Amino acid sequence: GQxxxxxxxxxxxxxxxxxxxxxxxxxxxxxxxxxxxxxxxxPTFLSYNALDGLEETxxxxxxxxxxxxxxxxxxxxxxxxxxxxxxxxxxxxGNTGKLIFGQGTTLQVKP
Amino acid sequence: xAGVTQTPKFRVLKTGQSMTLLCAxxxxxxxxxxxxxxxxxxxxLIHYSVGEGTTAKGEVPDGYNVSRLKKQNFLLGxxxxxxxxxxxxxxxxxxxxxxxxxxEQFFGPGTRLTVL
Numbered sequence: 001g002q003x004x005x006x007x008x009x010x011x012x013x014x015x016x017x018x019x020x021x022x023x024x025x026x027x028x029x030x031x032x033x034x035x036x037x038x039x040x041x042x043p044t045f046l047s048y049n050a051l052d053g054l055e056e057t058x059x060x061x062x063x064x065x066x067x068x069x070x071x072x073x074x075x076x077x078x079x080x081x082x083x084x085x086x087x088x089x090x091x092x093x094g095n096t097g098k099l100i101f102g103q104g105t106t107l108q109v110k111p
Numbered sequence: 112x113a114g115v116t117q118t119p120k121f122r123v124l125k126t127g128q129s130m131t132l133l134c135a136x137x138x139x140x141x142x143x144x145x146x147x148x149x150x151x152x153x154x155x156l157i158h159y160s161v162g163e164g165t166t167a168k169g170e171v172p173d174g175y176n177v178s179r180l181k182k183q184n185f186l187l188g189x190x191x192x193x194x195x196x197x198x199x200x201x202x203x204x205x206x207x208x209x210x211x212x213x214x215e216q217f218f219g220p221g222t223r224l225t226v227l
Contacts, residue, residue: 008151033215040199042115042218043154087153096161097142097205097214098169101153 002026004088004102011108012078020073020105022088030091032064032071033099037085046073046086075107083109112137115219117202123225124192132187132222134202142205143185144169144216145177147198154201160185192226199223 004024012018022032031050035043049055049064049071061074075082085104092098115136124130134143141162146154156169158177166177174196176188185204189196205216 031214035216040148040221042201042220043216044218045215048215091214095207096159096167097207097216098144098156098159099154099214099216100170101155103151103153 002090002092002100004090004100006086006088006102006105008103009106009108011110013110014078014080016078017074017076018078018107020075020086020088020107022071022073022102024069024071024088024090024102026069026090026100029066029069032062033089033091034060034062034073035087035089035101037087037104039084043087078109080109080111083107114138115202115204115217117200117219117222119222120220121223123227124189125227126193128192129188129190130192130224131189132200132202132224134185134187134204134219135183136185136204136217137183138204138206138217139182140204140206140217141182142207142214143179144203144205145175145185145187146201146203147171147196148201148221149198157187157200192224194226197224197226 034046037043047062064071089099089101144159145157160179163182202219203216
């Protein structure tokens with residue numbers, strides 16, 4: 001089976017840096033994705049890591065260590081609009097594109 | 112492009128009633144998915160499709176049926192609604208880039224269903 005763990009809530013102040021961790025257990029690994037969801041709206045794709053290391057996209061970066069079954073999402077220069085839920089997801093086995101999602105981390109950015 | 116659209120946006124059902132949720136995408140994606148999201152929880156896969164005319168079960172398929180008669184549409188049916196099916200339902204579509212394992216899913220705005 002596959003399972004993911006991430007913290008349920010994180011709080012940070014505007015302008016700060018925050019890291020959201022994700023550990024996973026999978027029978028086969030095909031990459032770790034991150035999605036953002038505002039107030040129950042449509043989740044939107046943020047990043048994807050298939051190989052170890054850091055991927056940077058603007059203020060957001062995502063890191064993967066396959067040997068540790070661990071990844072994180074790093075948000076820099078936090079803005080109020082970054083308050084949202086963040087989900088890590090692993091791609092399921094087989095060529096189906098299925099994603100198994102973690103339960104999500106609610107990030108609250110305070111002034 | 113409209114992306115992924117879902118109808119209806121809201122619905123209230125009584126226990127035992129049936130309904131169909133419609134998902135449409137205009138991105139020519141092969142793969143489509145139905146998820147449910149309950150308060151404080153992540154997205155759980157109900158059913159999915161890897162192409163027109165094909166469907167498969169996800170993590171929580173019981174009580175639901177699906178059909179993909181056309182590539183752009185993916186229907187989710189509840190034959191006899193139960194209060195446990197009160198949830199927000201998201202449809203998504205995606206494709207896997209040739210030569211890589213990269214896949215990105217595009218989500219619709221969701222359908223908020225309450226079963227009384």
